[in-house]
Amino acid sequence: MPQDLTLTVKREFAAFKSVTPAVDRFLQENQASAETSYKVKLVIEEIILNLIRHAMNPASDEIQIHLAAEQDALRIVIEDDSNPFDPHASTSPKRDAPLSKWGIGGMGLHLVRSMVDRLDYERRGGKNRLEAQIVAWSNKREST
């Protein structure tokens, strides 16, 4: 059973399309639950698209994604070499204003923070390293 997957993605929208099939295969082969699969795809889409659109001064045009299906948690690690950016520092969307005053962005990192069980950020060796964890992730483990 494949328990790890490492992908390198170019920092461009067209390249992102290649990520989904490989992630789908990984989740299916590891018997991730439907809810976990949704969360993993959400985290990857939000973080990667955020890096493609907003990362400043990247040293390279590549982003690394690593998935690890471990007994205690499914881990999603995303590394890139742009300027330091801690996703915990971003604010949540404010909904006290009328709809006409709403922005259409600012939801992605809030969704990520809300959907995972743990989210850690560190700056290591000139790279941003984000690790998200989802526990009770497997259909197989939940049914045994």
Add this chain to the structure above:
Amino acid sequence: MSEVSFIASLGMGMLIACAKSLERHGARMVLLNPQETVEKLLRTAGVDEGIPIVRSEGEALAALAS
């Protein structure tokens, strides 16, 4: 919305842009029958506070008429 199995912030941004555009033209929008996980995400992002989530066409018409 019942056929939508996945939504992230990009899709939610499009829904908000549509609702704002409709509002500028004097119309309103509701979200009918999203799947459970999609609804959870929409509520987590607070989208439902500006675009009501409803369960039936009758409920939709009532929400739009109010």
